[in-house]
Amino acid sequence: MEKISLPGKVAVVTGGARGIGKAFVQRLLEKGAKLPSHFQVVILDILKDEGEASLKDLQEKFGRDNVYFYYCDVTNGKLFEDLLKSINKDIGKLDIMVNNAGVCNEDDWEQTIHINLIGVIRGTKQATELMRRDKGGNGGVILNMSSIAGLEPFKGIETYCATKHGLVGFTKTMALNSEDADWGIRYHCMCPVGVDTALVHKLKQITGQEYFDHAVEKTGGLLSIEGLTEEFLKMILYSDNRCLAIVKPTGVQYLEMEKKTN
Numbered sequence: 169m170e171k172i173s174l175p176g177k178v179a180v181v182t183g184g185a186r187g188i189g190k191a192f193v194q195r196l197l198e199k200g201a202k203l204p205s206h207f208q209v210v211i212l213d214i215l216k217d218e219g220e221a222s223l224k225d226l227q228e229k230f231g232r233d234n235v236y237f238y239y240c241d242v243t244n245g246k247l248f249e250d251l252l253k254s255i256n257k258d259i260g261k262l263d264i265m266v267n268n269a270g271v272c273n274e275d276d277w278e279q280t281i282h283i284n285l286i287g288v289i290r291g292t293k294q295a296t297e298l299m300r301r302d303k304g305g306n307g308g309v310i311l312n313m314s315s316i317a318g319l320e321p322f323k324g325i326e327t328y329c330a331t332k333h334g335l336v337g338f339t340k341t342m343a344l345n346s347e348d349a350d351w352g353i354r355y356h357c358m359c360p361v362g363v364d365t366a367l368v369h370k371l372k373q374i375t376g377q378e379y380f381d382h383a384v385e386k387t388g389g390l391l392s393i394e395g396l397t398e399e400f401l402k403m404i405l406y407s408d409n410r411c412l413a414i415v416k417p418t419g420v421q422y423l424e425m426e427k428k429t430n
């Protein structure tokens with residue numbers, strides 16, 4: 169079932185300075201540390217202080233040369249694309265691209281679209297260019313963080329829902345584009361329910377306690393960050409034809425990649 173040869177992989181995680189992204193970075197490093205040739209993971213984030221603190225912490229645990237942090241605002245298209253190109257050039261390759269950076273800010277809904285949708289599309293397209301086998305790359309895996317809010321509506325967070333729905337359509341279509349082509353790239357989309365972090369509880373300020381509790385119950389409860397991280401690792405390392413994962417505390421439902429019939 170192992171779909172990529174494991175040692176020596178190079179991964180980029182946007183929004184990896186804290187929260188779910190940081191947990192993903194740590195899990196990739198833990199997995200890599202058990203292999204003859206470690207993983208190298210690059211964190212891209214706008215949070216300089218949290219990025220530097222995470223870098224220090226992770227370098228102490230996993231070695232100085234295995235983890236990097238660069239300031240990057242994914243809405244700055246040139247900076248983001250140039251960083252991906254220089255990581256690919258300087259480290260020598262890019263195998264795993266995780267477009268995780270996201271916000272939920274209805275007061276600045278245009279910025280929410282820039283970060284959650286345009287930023288992820290840009291990261292996916294640039295990583296695709298660098299990974300495509302038919303263009304001299306080594307193939308790879310691209311994982312985009314959507315949400316259960318990419319599959320169903322939630323009161324009060326309409327722009328967030330729109331961006332996450334957009335990522336589902338975008339990632340499924342990239343998977344379809346890649347299906348017969350000699351790109352050697354897998355595309356995945358994760359759609360977790362609410363993850364039990366301080367941030368998800370902030371949603372109560374938007375929706376009110378009663379609706380929040382109703383939404384959590386309707387979606388099967390809050391997910392632990394550890395549970396989500398294990399599913400993330402499985403999807404990155406082993407998944408084959410499964411394009412989309414709906415992750416709940418009760419289990420995972422996969423959507424097979426659609427066949428090119430239309």
Ligand SMILES: NC(=O)C1=CN([C@@H]2O[C@H](COP(=O)(O)OP(=O)(O)OC[C@H]3O[C@@H](n4cnc5c(N)ncnc54)[C@H](O)[C@@H]3O)[C@@H](O)[C@H]2O)C=CC1
Pocket residue numbers: 182183184185186187188189212213214215240241242243268269270271283313314315316359360361362363364365367368
């Ligand atoms: N927390 C939850 O319950 C769920 C979260 N998600 C998604 O998971 C992802 C991570 O969310 P959390 O870890 O909970 O939130 P978080 O706020 O802890 O992490 C988001 C990260 O993205 C970074 N970021 C924001 N804007 C950026 C920009 N312009 N450029 C670069 N980095 C930027 C932040 O600095 C932060 O480090 C998001 O895409 C979110 O939509 C999906 C389902 C549930």
Ligand SMILES: CCCCC/C=C\C=C\C(=O)C/C=C\C/C=C\CCCC(=O)O
Pocket residue numbers: 270271272273314315316317322323325360361362363367368371375379380383384387
């Ligand atoms: C609206 C109530 C939802 C209850 C929980 C169920 C599903 C949650 C799905 C999500 O995707 C969570 C939504 C937002 C994530 C929270 C924080 C990420 C962005 C942080 C920020 O903007 O500061």
